[in-house]
Amino acid sequence: MKMDQTVTKDDCCTPSETGDDNYDLIVVGAGSAGFSASITAAEAGKRVALVGDGTIGGTCVNVGCVPSKAMIRAAEAVHGGASAARFPGISPCEHAVDWPTVVKGTADLVEEMRHKKYIDLLPAYENVTYIEEGPARLVDGGVAVAGRVISAPRVLIATGSRPHMPNIDGIE
Template identity: 30%
Template sequence: MAARSFDLVVIGAGPGGYVAAIRAAQLGKSVAIVERENLGGICLNWGCIPTKALLRSAEVFHLMHRAKEFGLTAEKIGFDLDAVVKRSRKVAGQLSGGIGHLMKKNKITVVMGEATLPAKGKVSVKTDKGTEELAAANIILATGARARELPGLEADGDLVWTYRHALQPKRMPKKLLVIGSGAIGIEFASFFNTLGADVTVVEVMERILPVEDAEISAFAQKQFEKQGMTIMTKAMVKKLDRAKGKVTAHIERRGKVETHEFDTVISAVGIVANTEGLGLEKLGAKIDRSFVVTDDYCRTGVEGLYVIGDATNGPWLAHKASHEGV
């Protein structure tokens, strides 16, 4: 089958990829976008959006307890975790569907499947129906990233969770350990803490939210501690002993190792770019610790190949990916 030709092929339909595709279509280019899982990527399906939906439920729950201050009465305040999660998934599903609509509206060809780059200007996609070949002078790689797993702290979905398990929790944690205090770790710590879990956050750096402004992270820490969270900075989880229904964490702090018991652990220790298995090295792209090296214009040094978003250098944020896409 002959390759279908486009002005631009975008690999990955997250907030970097879909925005790049729409902008190119608006500028009169013929565009195809390749996605192996969900339109909208991690952000809409398993990241920014569903976590905000969970946090909104937690915020309303928190405010209900303060009803009296507002001259209101609320009795028998409680929550149904399954219903909270269901709402979050519905919000994510709605937005993901919206991206499909935007692709149609902008006449962008959507190819669902797994892409590789067999040669310059060529994209091969493994779909349900077989392999589809695409050709384009310009290719934008927007393949995003996934949770990094540290040896010994791997998720099992039962006692140790990644953000995906935490977004669809099977149970409400009683004693929760969150490893890593970046945006993802802190969002889940805050959510489960507000719903009544006893939460401990361990951060290897000297402050929580280490990539944020120092003043903000100091203020946030004070607020979280006021809400009953335990925060350990300059601390490291050396290992986890898993037993039935419980995890013993060995936490090293100030040269001493302490052990603490939890029923649930969420690992949020950074990300790894989805750059392997694409054929990038063969094309001559440089990769540094999984991330593709680019210049200020998202160029890789391989003619016609650009990389945006979480697959290249940080900050790894949705709006930064969209901006690069444009």
């Protein structure tokens, strides 16, 4: 599975055997918070619909924390080697950085983490149905996803956030 591919329920999950669209909990968002909530509820015996839209695992594992920290650590290693001459008795070695290989290694790490922490983990929780069919919308009676409405007495929104800069003169 490549970094930009979307994982579907067929890749990691067993669809609801009953075909019943009524759950104890609907979790919208398949990142770390959504997974944690889904697993916690499933361990308490609740039937959970986990609704994802995009790459399973969310921002942190796919494009945020994990890849950025891997690249930062690689850059630190290069910088440390290049600045070794500031210490008596240490000569910097010639270094050639193969950035395409560093980037591929980062992508491989992301894929490994996505599998270990999400894709490979989810099938162990039979009470969790992963629904990855597009964006979710709150509607009367539940949550609409791909033309159908699923329902639960509780809905948890775990979609993360992004900043918004208001249009105010001088805010720059």
